[in-house]
Amino acid sequence: MNAARKAVIGKAPGDAHSQYVALVAHELRGPLMPILSAAAILRQRPFDPEMIESCAAIIDRQARIISRRVDDLMDVSRAQRGVFALQxxxxxxxxxxxxxxxxxxxxxxxxxxxxxxxxxxxxxxxxxxxxxxxxxxxxxxxxxxxxxxxxxxxxxxxxxxxxxxxxxxxxxxxxxxxxxxxxxxxxxxxxxxxxxxxxxxxxxxxxxxxxxxxxxxxxxxxxxxxxxxxxxxxxxxxxxxxxxxxxxxxxxxxxxxxxxxxxxxx
Known part of the structure; x- marks a missing residue:
């Protein structure tokens, strides 16, 4: 269990918000780094078809991870407020x-x-x-x-x-x-x-x-x-x-x- 996760568990209510923000930031930073790296490579090799395809796949995959995590967080918020509806x-x-x-x-x-x-x-x-x-x-x-x-x-x-x-x-x-x-x-x-x-x-x-x-x-x-x-x-x-x-x-x-x-x- 890494330090960011350990910090969230067992904290006093007054610390919950800041620790929650730290945890979310830590988890979103992971997929953001490959996206930034892929963007840097594209700037260096903008006319390489194979590299463009490879970087596009990396960006797409990591963006989907971010989207899923954001969706999950929104679902948690809705669930705790009792406002999400079933279709x-x-x-x-x-x-x-x-x-x-x-x-x-x-x-x-x-x-x-x-x-x-x-x-x-x-x-x-x-x-x-x-x-x-x-x-x-x-x-x-x-x-x-x-x-x-x-x-x-x-x-x-x-x-x-x-x-x-x-x-x-x-x-x-x-x-x-x-x-x-x-x-x-x-x-x-x-x-x-x-x-x-x-x-x-x-x-x-x-x-x-x-x-x-x-x-x-x-x-x-x-x-x-x-x-x-x-x-x-x-x-x-x-x-x-x-x-x-x-x-x-x-x-x-x-x-x-x-x-x-x-x-x-x-």
Missing amino acids: RARIAIADVVRQAVEMVAPLAEQRGMTMTVSPAAEPIEVDGDDGRLVQALQNLLGNAVKFNGGGREIHVRARRENENAVVTVTDSGIGLEAAEIESIFALFAQREPDVSAHANRGLGIGLYLARTFAEAHGGSLTAASAGRGLGSTFTLRIPALESDFEFPGNAHIQSDSRSLSFLTTA
């Missing part, structure tokens, strides 16, 4: 899972991980905000990739459980002690110092937002682990709509019980 619609859980997996799969590939998806045996739909649910699941998957330690497997499973649509994300990574489980959902929560510096990147708001979005849908988000080094399972529950015999326009959500594997290599 509800009838959506398929299978589509939520697919979109979230597609977003995180490239990162898993870079880390040489295998992401396996087990779709529900039957179509499951919920009354929810597609963007917020995808974001919640994306945060869970990103968390699994970051804290997978030496583990190489992430398993996503969707199913109906009584009146709920349930999606679980299970990893084979560093695991959690019982005392940590609830604290990881706190705003700006950070993991223990034995986690690698690379995994510690971020503002510590992903799980907070994921739980906030779940509860806004009348659902829940919980975590479980057998202990350090034994992996973790995060369970997202959202009230499901009653099953219909017909799903007009949603034939694409039909799926069997086979697992879909995204096998990646280092």
Whole structure:
């Protein structure tokens, strides 16, 4: 855990604002430096097509990181003020899972991980905000990739459980002690110092937002682990709509019980 993050945790209320600003500045400076470097290179070699393409890719990638972090911070502000609204619609859980997996799969590939998806045996739909649910699941998957330690497997499973649509994300990574489980959902929560510096990147708001979005849908988000080094399972529950015999326009959500594997290599 770096000094900027350590400073935020455990500070008195009077220090919270300045420490919060320091943390945000620290996290935004990271992606800004490659952008500035790419701009400097472009000024030096303005007529090199390959260099232009390479620098443009760097700028685009880092700008997206900044945009995501700013969006997350705005979501935190809205959540704490109770002013963010859900754009509800009838959506398929299978589509939520697919979109979230597609977003995180490239990162898993870079880390040489295998992401396996087990779709529900039957179509499951919920009354929810597609963007917020995808974001919640994306945060869970990103968390699994970051804290997978030496583990190489992430398993996503969707199913109906009584009146709920349930999606679980299970990893084979560093695991959690019982005392940590609830604290990881706190705003700006950070993991223990034995986690690698690379995994510690971020503002510590992903799980907070994921739980906030779940509860806004009348659902829940919980975590479980057998202990350090034994992996973790995060369970997202959202009230499901009653099953219909017909799903007009949603034939694409039909799926069997086979697992879909995204096998990646280092």
